[in-house]
Amino acid sequence: MLDSKIPVGKLEEKWVDYKGHCKLVNPANKRKLEIIIVGTGLAGASAAAALGELGYKVKAFCFQDSPRRAHSIAAQGGINAAKNYQNDGDSVFRLFYDTVKGGDYRAREANVHRLAEVSVNIIDQCVAQGVPFAREYGGLLNNRSFGGTQVKRTFYAAGQTGQQLLIGAYQALERQVALGNVTMYARHEMLDVVMVEGKARGIIARNLVNGELERYFGHAVLLCTGGYGNVFYLSTNAMGSNVTAAWKAHKKGATFANPCFTQIHPTCIPVSGDHQSKLTLMSESLRNDGRIWVPKQKGDKRKANDIPEEERDYYLERRYPAFGNLVPRDVASRAAKERCDAGYGVGTTGQAVYLDFKYNLINKYGKTEAGKLGIENPDLETLMRLGKEVVKEEYGNLFDMYEKITGENPYEVPMRIYPAVHYTMGGLWVDYELMTNIKGLYCLGEANFSDHGANRLGASALMQGLADGYFVVPYTIGNYLADEIATKPIPITHEAFEQTEKAVADRINTLMNIKGKQTVESFHKRLGKIIWEYCGMSRNEAGLKHAIAEVQALKKEFWSDVKIPGGIKEMNPELDKAGRVADFIELGELMCKDALDRNESCGGHFREESQTEEGEAKRDDENYAYVAAWEYKGESDWVLHKEQLNFEIAKPTQRSYK
């Protein structure tokens, strides 16, 4: 059933060959072809701009009031590209290899290689659009390093890289709107895919201002709707991030791949209380300059700055001398949890570790700056001051953000951090062309499962989103649409539109008529607790079985007791949220099912039953080197399809960062 359509031939020639032989659509025919793009984050905005430029008629949708506000805006640290501007040994091959290894050998080689190839074009394109990446004094682009690699290949704009990249893509999109190639529908939420004769031919969307359901036709539909981290309730995702679009497609037949592969990011601001609505990331790039530690003594209540050097345990440097503080995210997160669970955690809750900048403020930056200025024997104060100036330029906004939330100044006292849900590697299954198993339905960006295997390396999601949108789908969609040029636009009065809209309306009515006692928010919180507890940083068979039962029970309770205020034909954020939470509940069950089925540890998926003697994740390549793609059959009923992964170049080995 699943044909990944990976081109034959040598790994490094596949994409070039594909581009040389795929079908093309001539310019006159492009004008007759309509494409729906749901989502205007990096993946959706870049796709909308690129396809509009090619001459297709594009309709783009987002639920925020402007496409510029998509969650991609919040990305902080940077974007990878194999430019090798630093002359430190980087190459397309090395980026490919690091990404496959970082993903713990659960990604497709061909996709990852293509990603590494186009990474260089992304940087060129963004600079041409005016993205103000950080530069050196000589006027050339600067780079920083990110976890899981030993080269400096990350391009950045202070701690606001996502913002700058998205604004570039947004501007390109708005230019196409001005030219009439793209029509933008903001404050619209897609609530179903319309299928005609087995192909995706449109969507039903709800106008979030007046509550009306609207129908839209497209020769093809692209879902660029982001990740589902908010299934955990607390995550670093924006409040509106959701799985609804992907989930509706799943229920229409699109398989959902590796749902249990979620990424817990090691450096986030810890939970402060029950009122907490979301968590805030402190970019991984901070690990370049911050050292992570806990007190050597259990339950040490002294202030961080009062604990002397020799009484601190720099546990990442101790356990992983080769990578130290720069180990990949999954490894760093588990190590933090291990220390806190063992009683060494800090802060009021004991669920935090320190990320300390003092050492590098003084020794790395302070001394270098003093040297540049010719200051001999600078005192500590001078070194601190000089160091602070450099750190401010690199991460000023992150330090400010930390201080606003916690009321503490991280230049003076170490940050307290703890792992939090951040990214979802799983998503709709797509083939090499980014098409799901439904004809004409594509999925781009974080919403698909494609390139990161079981663990995403830092600074590679932005790269993937823009690769998919600017450089992959503009080629692959032509290969499909070339055969659609004779298809006339299907009128939205077609019975398929009629029926799909009716089903959407019925569900909304059902939700509104429950008139129960518990708020949507309270269900979401409870769901999040279950998933975090049993399908979070570590998982085991008994826990997962228990979680499945709990989620099923929660689902029943939701559908009989949820309370949604207001009406249908008006702006009603509670109703929007209710629909999303209902979908998260169903997804939560599938995540646990997938985690239960995968009885191995790999990347972010840590099964307690499968670990080495030292407590590291232990993969089982013999039995689990596949993509788990789940087909929806009915309520709580899924069938597993396996796409076997073949590693011809990057041979799987036990990952070691020691």
Add this chain to the structure above:
Amino acid sequence: MEHYNMNLTLKVWRQKNASDSGRFETYPVKNISSEMSFLEMIDVLNEELIKEGKDPIAFDHDCREGICGACSMYINGRPHGPWQANTTCQLHMRAYKDGDTIVVEPWRANAFPVVKDLVVDRSAFDRIIQAGGYISVNTGNAVDANAIAINKDNADAAFAAAACIGCGACVAACKNSSALLFVSAKVSHLALLPQGGPERKTRAMNMVAQMDKEGFGACTNTGACEAVCPKEISIENIARLNREYMMAGVISDK
């Protein structure tokens, strides 16, 4: 930080939709922790309202970390509340003390009509960008990113201008509802980079024309915008915009 709890009185603008005339409603809120964010405090109130069978307060928000530009509350007469260089979502309750009364309104400007309660329509900003807030380069046309060196000062200044989050606080703060700080930030971002050069002549003209068309008022240099901008966009950008505009005028006269 020491934390404490407080009871507050909220006066919030309620307006069912664009055609409703709207009014203030008063709500007591209890046991608010100083560690909560302002929006988490509103979440607590909304949960209460829902339980009481009332309509919760609608407001725009998404990232809740000061970068998406969605949140937009006019708090005690100041966009985004009392803190400097801050968005509503980053405001934390330690800014208040027990017994305080807090008045919350939407952005008020003709070009930003109220949609519901605290939600306004800021699509005028998107249309201003459509008028020229971009560099016309199709995908695939780019030269190597390091082919053009850009002096670091210009790159940094372009970045500082590009940090604008499009929230509209500048408009809400201005007695004339001018959008000039927003427009000037975009014009500066692109004008400071060599890539933006070829379109300099038309960009400022077209964006300003669109701004006028949307019904934003004139700038009278009071600087209220700069004072409330969460991203500290400098009013120097307005001076730069004026220069760009003059230059464009001179050139198009020829």
